[in-house]
Amino acid sequence: MPPLFELTDIHYAYGKDIPALSGVSFAVVPGERVAILGPNGCGKTTLLRLLAGLLFPQRGSYRAFGREITEALLSRDPFGIYFRKEVGIVFQNTDAQLFNPTVEDEIAFGPLQWNGSSEAVRQQVLESMRTFGLRDLARRPSFALSEGEKKKVALTSVLVMDPQVLLLDEPTAGLDPRSSQALVDLICEAERQERTVLTATNDLHIVGDIATRVLILGEDRRILASGAVEEILQDRRLLLSANLVHSHRHAHGDLWHTHDHAHPESPVHAPEGD
Amino acid sequence: MSDLSREQAFAKIVAARGLRPPGRRSADQTLRQIAAFFSASLFREEIARRPGILQGVDARARLLAALVFLISVSLVRSIPGLLAHTALPLIALGLSRIRPAEFLRAGFLLALAFSALMAAPATLNVVTQGEVVLPLVLRTEEWRYGPYVLPKVIGISREGLFTAATFLLRVLSSVAAVLWLTLATRWVDLVRALRSLRLPATFLQIVGMTVRYLHVFHRHSEEVHLGKKSRSVCRTPRSAEQAWVGSRIANAWERGLHLMEEVANAMTARGFRGEARFLPDARFRSPEWALLMTVALFCIAVQFA
Numbered sequence: 001m002p003p004l005f006e007l008t009d010i011h012y013a014y015g016k017d018i019p020a021l022s023g024v025s026f027a028v029v030p031g032e033r034v035a036i037l038g039p040n041g042c043g044k045t046t047l048l049r050l051l052a053g054l055l056f057p058q059r060g061s062y063r064a065f066g067r068e069i070t071e072a073l074l075s076r077d078p079f080g081i082y083f084r085k086e087v088g089i090v091f092q093n094t095d096a097q098l099f100n101p102t103v104e105d106e107i108a109f110g111p112l113q114w115n116g117s118s119e120a121v122r123q124q125v126l127e128s129m130r131t132f133g134l135r136d137l138a139r140r141p142s143f144a145l146s147e148g149e150k151k152k153v154a155l156t157s158v159l160v161m162d163p164q165v166l167l168l169d170e171p172t173a174g175l176d177p178r179s180s181q182a183l184v185d186l187i188c189e190a191e192r193q194e195r196t197v198l199t200a201t202n203d204l205h206i207v208g209d210i211a212t213r214v215l216i217l218g219e220d221r222r223i224l225a226s227g228a229v230e231e232i233l234q235d236r237r238l239l240l241s242a243n244l245v246h247s248h249r250h251a252h253g254d255l256w257h258t259h260d261h262a263h264p265e266s267p268v269h270a271p272e273g274d
Numbered sequence: 275m276s277d278l279s280r281e282q283a284f285a286k287i288v289a290a291r292g293l294r295p296p297g298r299r300s301a302d303q304t305l306r307q308i309a310a311f312f313s314a315s316l317f318r319e320e321i322a323r324r325p326g327i328l329q330g331v332d333a334r335a336r337l338l339a340a341l342v343f344l345i346s347v348s349l350v351r352s353i354p355g356l357l358a359h360t361a362l363p364l365i366a367l368g369l370s371r372i373r374p375a376e377f378l379r380a381g382f383l384l385a386l387a388f389s390a391l392m393a394a395p396a397t398l399n400v401v402t403q404g405e406v407v408l409p410l411v412l413r414t415e416e417w418r419y420g421p422y423v424l425p426k427v428i429g430i431s432r433e434g435l436f437t438a439a440t441f442l443l444r445v446l447s448s449v450a451a452v453l454w455l456t457l458a459t460r461w462v463d464l465v466r467a468l469r470s471l472r473l474p475a476t477f478l479q480i481v482g483m484t485v486r487y488l489h490v491f492h493r494h495s496e497e498v499h500l501g502k503k504s505r506s507v508c509r510t511p512r513s514a515e516q517a518w519v520g521s522r523i524a525n526a527w528e529r530g531l532h533l534m535e536e537v538a539n540a541m542t543a544r545g546f547r548g549e550a551r552f553l554p555d556a557r558f559r560s561p562e563w564a565l566l567m568t569v570a571l572f573c574i575a576v577q578f579a
Contacts, residue, residue, distance in 0.1 A: 054539045084545040095490050096536035101462035101482045108553045113545035118554040125553070141462045143489035144319075161544070 002066070003027035004165065004196055005051060010060035012046055020046040021057075022221040028198065030164070033191050035207045035229070036200040038217035039243035044200035045092065047217070048167045051198065052089040081114055088158035089167040094150035098142040103134060103153050106142065110161040128160040132186065148179030155186055166190055168199040172206055184209050204244060207233065216242050293508040305499050305519075309492065322460040326370035328565070333463035334470040334555065335562035339569040340455045346573035347447050353436070355576045356443035362572060363450035370458040377450075380457055385449040393438035397430045404433030461485050469552060479550035487533070491526060498522055 005028040012021040021043045028034060036044050049055045050062060053074050062069045064087070067079065074080040088110075091097045100106040107128055111121045129135045134156060137149060145153065151171060158166065171187065172180040180203075187210050191197050199210050207214065207229055214232040218224035224242050225232060232238065239245045249256055287293075322329060328336065347359050367377055395401050398410075409429035417424040456464070465482045469475075502518065558566075 049539070052543050054543060081545060081547075084543065087543075089543050091536070091540055093536060096533060097540045099483050099486060099537050099540065101465060101486060105482075105553070109541075109546075110544040112551040112553065113547065118551075122553055139462075141460070141489075142486060143493075158544070 001029045004030045004032075004064065006061075006063040007050075008061045008063075010047075010050065010057045010062060012043075012050060012055060012057050019221055021050070023060075024217075024221075024223055025060075026215060026223060026226060028196060030196055031194050032196055032213060033211045034198045034213045034215060035211035036198060036215045036217065037202070037204070037207070037232075037242070037244055038200075038224075039202070039219055042217040042219055043221045044217055045169055048089060048169050048198065048200050051165075052087055052167055053083055054089070085110075085114055085161055086164045087167065088161055088163035088165065090151075090154050090158050090169060090171060092169040092173055094147070094154050097154045097157070098145075098150055100142070102139050102141055103145070104129070104138040106153055107134070107157045107160050110157060124160060128156055132156045132159075146179075148175050148182070151175065151179070151183055152186070155183065159190060164195060166195050166197045168197065168201075170201055170203075171199060172201065172203050180206070202244070204233065204239075216244070218242055288508070295508060305495070309496050309499075319460055321370075321372055321376065321457050322463075324371045326372075326458065328366055328370045329458055331561045331565050332556070332558065333459050333467035335558060335565050336455055336459060337464070337467040338470065339565050340451050342566070342569055342573060343451050344448055346577065347444055347451075350444075350576060351440075353439055353443070355579065356440060356447065358572075358576050360443055360447040360450065362569070363447060363454045366454045367450070367457075370454065372454070372457050376457065377453060380453050382446075382449060382453055386446060389442050389445040393441045396438045396441065397434040398428065399425060399431035399434060400428055402431055402434035402437045404431035406430065407432050407435070466552075466555075469555065475550035475552065478552075483537075487537075490533070491530070494529070495522070495526065498525075 007027070008025050010021050010024040011019075013019045024043070024047065036047060038044050046055065050057060051064075053064075053069055056062075056069070056071050065083070067073065069083075074083055098106055100109055104125060108121055108125045111124050112118070115121050115124070126135075129138055132152060132155075134153065137145065137153070142150065142153070155168075155171070166187075168187065171183055175183065184206050187197065187199070191210065197210065201207065211229055213227070214229050215226050216224040216232065216238070219242075225235075225238055236245070343359070343362065347356070350356050350359060399406050406427050406429040409427050411428040413424070413426050413428070416426050459467070462482070462485065465478060465485060468478055468481070
C-alpha cells in the first residue's frame with residue numbers, strides 16, 4: 001500500500017539556534033495508528049504541525065496524498081482546501097484551538113469554511129454534538145468549560161470535518177483519569193472509522209489503546225526507535241534511554257526495590273528486587 | 275527542632291534583617307480592582323442566566339428593540355413622552371429580574387449624577403433665557419459686556435427647567451435601555467446579535483474573539499499575581515513592585531503575540547482563508563415578535579400622543 005505520509009530527512013529549527021527535528025524519516029500508510037513518544041522538547045509537537053502543513057521543513061522532503069507538500073501548494077486551491085479538510089489536528093493548548101464564542105460556533109467553524117450551504121452545516125453540527133454528547137454545551141462559552149470538556153469540544157470541532165487523518169497533540173495532558181478515558185474512547189471510535197491517527201503523547205498507559213505502532217523521538221530530535229507497540233513498550237532499556245520511564249529505588253521495610261515506571265501508571269512496571 | 279523554636283529562630287532572622295510582612299501594596303490593590311471590574315462587568319453571566327421573561331427572548335430582538343427605543347427617545351420632545359420612555363426600560367428591568375441595586379451599581383447612578391451635573395447650569399436664565407421661577411441672585415442693575423448680558427435677576431427659569439429635564443430624561447432613558455440590554459444579555463449573545471445589523475463579518479469575528487481572549491488574559495493575570503503573592507515573603511521596595519508590574523505587562527504582550535500565532539495556526543488548520551462565516555440564525559418566534567411589536571407600538575403611540 002502506498003504511504004499516505006512520507007517524510008525523508010526532515011530538518012526543522014526555530015530561528016537559528018533552536019533545533020526541533022534533525023533528520024527525521026518515516027512513512028505512514030492509510031489506516032495506521034501511530035503513537036509518537038518522546039520526552040519534552042524532542043520535537044513531537046513540531047512533527048505534528050509539520051504533518052498538518054502548518055510548518056514546512058527547512059531541509060528534507062514531506063510528501064502527503066502523493067504530492068510534495070510546500071507552502072505554495074497548500075495556498076493554491078483546491079488541493080489546499082482538500083488537505084485542510086482531510087488532515088485534522090488537535091492542539092495541546094485548548095485556548096489556542098477554541099477561539100469562537102460558543103461551543104456550537106466552534107464546531108461549525110471548520111465546515112463553514114468549505115461547505116456551501118449554511119443549513120447543511122447546521123445539521124452537521126447538530127449531529128456531531130449529538131454524537132459526542134455536547135448538545136447541552138452548545139451555547140456555552142469556551143471559558144465556561146472544564147479542561148475535559150474543552151478537549152472534547154476541540155476534538156469534535158476537528159472530527160466534524162470528517163478528516164482522513166487525525167493528528168493529536170498530547171490529548172490527555174492535564175485530564176483526570178475519567179476524562180482521559182472518555183477522550184481515549186473517542187479516539188478509539190475515530191480509529192474504528194478507519195482514519196489514520198497519529199498521537200503525540202508522554203502518557204504510556206494509553207498507547208496500547210490508541211496505537212499499533214510506536215515512534216520514539218529521542219532527545220537529539222531524531223527517531224530513536226520504531227516498531228509495534230508490544231515490542232517497544234517491553235524494551236526497558238530503550239524506554240529508560242528515551243527518558244520515557246524512570247528508575248527509582250524505595251524501601252518496603254528492610255527490603256529495597258528498584259522500579260521503572262512512568263507517571264501515571266504504565267504497562268511497564270518491572271520491579272527488580274535488590 | 276520543634277515548630278515553636280523553628281518559628282522563633284526565623285523571627286530572629288526577620289528582625290535582624292529588618293524584614294517586614296508584604297502588606298497590601300498599591301500594585302496588589304490595583305490588580306485586584308481590575309480583576310473585580312472584569313469579573314463584575316465584562317464577564318457577568320449570572321444576571322443573563324436568570325429566568326426572567328425577557329431573558330428568554332432572542333438577543334437579536336432585544337438589540338433591535340433597544341435600537342428602536344433609542345431612536346424614539348431622541349425624537350420625543352415632550353416631558354410626559356420622555357417620562358413614559360423612562361418608564362419602559364424600568365419595566366423591562368423588572369421583567370428581567372434585575373435588582374435595583376445591581377442596576378444602580380452598573381452605571382445608572384453614575385449616569386444620573388453626571389447628567390444632573392451637566393444639566394444643572396442649563397436651568398439658569400443666564401444659560402437658557404426665560405421666565406424666572408426661582409430667583410437666586412438679585413442685582414441692582416444689568417451688566418453688559420459685548421454680546422454677554424448678566425440680568426438683574428439670576429435664577430432658575432421655566433425654559434431652563436424644561437431644557438434640563440429634557441436632557442436628563444433623554445440620557446436616563448437611553449442609559450436604562452442600554453443597561454437593560456447589556457445586563458440581561460450574555461456578551462457572546464450580544465456579539466452574535468450584532469450580525470443582524472449587517473456589520474462586517476470580519477469585524478464581528480474579531481470582536482467575538484476579543485471577548486473570548488480577554489477571559490484568557492484575565493485568568494492568566496490573576497494566576498500570575500497569585501503566583502507572585504504566594505512567594506512574596508516580605509515587603510519589597512515600591513520601585514521593585516512597579517518594575518515587576520511592568521515586566522508582567524511586557525510578558526503578557528509577548529504571550530499574546532505567541533498565542534496569536536497559535537490561534538492563526540489553529541484557524542488555518544481548519545481551513546480558514548480570510549473570510550469570516552457564521553451559522554445562520556434561527557427565525558424569530560412569537561416572543562421576539564411580541565417584544566418588537568410592543569416596543570414599536572409604544573414608541574409610535576408616545577410620538578403621536
